[in-house]
Each structure stands twice: as structure tokens, then as C-alpha cells.
Amino acid sequence: MRISTPARLSLRTVAVLYLAVLLLVPLGLVFYRTFQHGFSEAWGWMTTPAAISALSLTLLIAAIAVPLNTIFGIICAHVLVRGRVRGRAILDALIDLPFVVSPIIVGLALILVYGESGWFGNWFINHGIRIIYAPAGMVIATVFVSLPFVVREVAPVLREAGEEQEEAAATLGASWWQTFRRVTMPSIRWGVAYGVVLTSARALGEIGAVLVVSSNVAGSTLTLPLLVYQRDSQIGPEAVSGAYAAATELIVISLAVLLLMTLLGQRREQVR
Numbered sequence: 001m002r003i004s005t006p007a008r009l010s011l012r013t014v015a016v017l018y019l020a021v022l023l024l025v026p027l028g029l030v031f032y033r034t035f036q037h038g039f040s041e042a043w044g045w046m047t048t049p050a051a052i053s054a055l056s057l058t059l060l061i062a063a064i065a066v067p068l069n070t071i072f073g074i075i076c077a078h079v080l081v082r083g084r085v086r087g088r089a090i091l092d093a094l095i096d097l098p099f100v101v102s103p104i105i106v107g108l109a110l111i112l113v114y115g116e117s118g119w120f121g122n123w124f125i126n127h128g129i130r131i132i133y134a135p136a137g138m139v140i141a142t143v144f145v146s147l148p149f150v151v152r153e154v155a156p157v158l159r160e161a162g163e164e165q166e167e168a169a170a171t172l173g174a175s176w177w178q179t180f181r182r183v184t185m186p187s188i189r190w191g192v193a194y195g196v197v198l199t200s201a202r203a204l205g206e207i208g209a210v211l212v213v214s215s216n217v218a219g220s221t222l223t224l225p226l227l228v229y230q231r232d233s234q235i236g237p238e239a240v241s242g243a244y245a246a247a248t249e250l251i252v253i254s255l256a257v258l259l260l261m262t263l264l265g266q267r268r269e270q271v272r
Contacts, residue, residue, distance in 0.1 A: 061203060073192075
């Protein structure tokens, strides 16, 4: 069915207006409110000890969660595509659990397991390890909510690549590590890279599950999204200005991730 030119232009206009109302206008308002009193004031809010600590903790949690989920994602994708074991359907369903379970529920589940009165909480506390209301619990929550992305990006690429080259390498005497490093990994590298970017975006912006297991103490368990939430909850114009400044930091990071994701997406399509 062919669409006439006026109808096509109307659809494009509606799409642009829809995106403008939902995305561009709110983002533009955040930037305006951040710098309406000058760059120096906004920079002052961005460089407070609480803001610097929150940014550092956010990057640290992402630096731990992303590599863990990358390794796990590659292994799981290989099991789902190449594996011949029972229970693959169950594993496939469990991987999508973070997509369907509310992050708040994830945080509450972690408290039930690792809290002081949880299944394993007392054991960890007795050994000097605090998980809930500590960075360790925030890392676990972030790992859980960002778990599926690498798997879901690598599995289709691995399936499309087929097994012929891997079987040929094994026939020539290559070990499993040599086969993975020289055959499998080059064929899935763009899928891995795209999954890493998506995982990073989710890890950097996660607030729901992290909010439940965090004590929200500046300099200790306060991430950048939690800082925005905390400042926005306070009363007074100064707190609101601080919230907009922290939100601008998150927007800049998100735009950088979006740009990288777009470039990797184009590269991946060219390879295909």
C-alpha cells in the first residue's frame, strides 16, 4: 500500500511533535533551569563534594556491573545458541526477568535475602560484610537490572554466524579458547559492544532497585540519580537548582552513551 505525500508528511509531523513534547522540551527545560543563574552557579552545584562523590560512585558501580554482565552475557548467549543441555528454555525465560519485574521489587527481594533478618544477611554481617544499605547491595541491584542486554544482543549475532567456522577450527586442532578468541569473538564483537553500551546506560541511570538498598548517605551510598531524587525532595529554590544541575550531568552522560550506541548500531548494520 502506497502512502500519499501529504499523509506521509502528516505522519512525520506528528512523530516530530510527539518526540518534541516528550523529550526535547523537557530536556531543554532542564538545561535552561540549570544555567538560568549562570554557568558558575551550575558548576558550583556540579562540583560539590556530594555531587563529585555521587558521580564517582555511579561510575564505579557501572565499572563493576558492566564487565560482570558482559562476561555472563557472552557465556549465556553461547549456552542458549550452542548448548545442547536441558533447561535452556527456563534459562531463556529467566534472563528476561529484569524486564518484567519492577526494580522496586528487586530491591525488596535483595533485602529479604541479604538484609539483617534475611536468609544470608546475618552470616555476611557476622563476617564483617554489609550488603544492604552499602555499595555492595547497590552493585548487586545494578547487575540484576542490567543483566539481559548483552545476552539479547549477542545471541542473535551468534546464531546468525553459524557453527561452520568453529567446527573447522576444532577440526584443525584449535583449543576451545583459541576457537573463541580467533573465531567466535571476532564474529560477535559488534553485538557485544552494542550490548555493553546498553548495559552501561541502564547501570548509570538505575534508581529504583538502588534506591531501596541504599542508605542515601552522601559520600557513601549516594549515586547521581539518587542525588537528583534527594535534592528534588528537599524544599527551597537552592535544592531545586542543585537537582537540575545533577540532572544535567546525567543528561550529558546519557547523550554520550546515545551517540556511542548510534555509531555502534550503524557499524553493526554495515558488518551485516
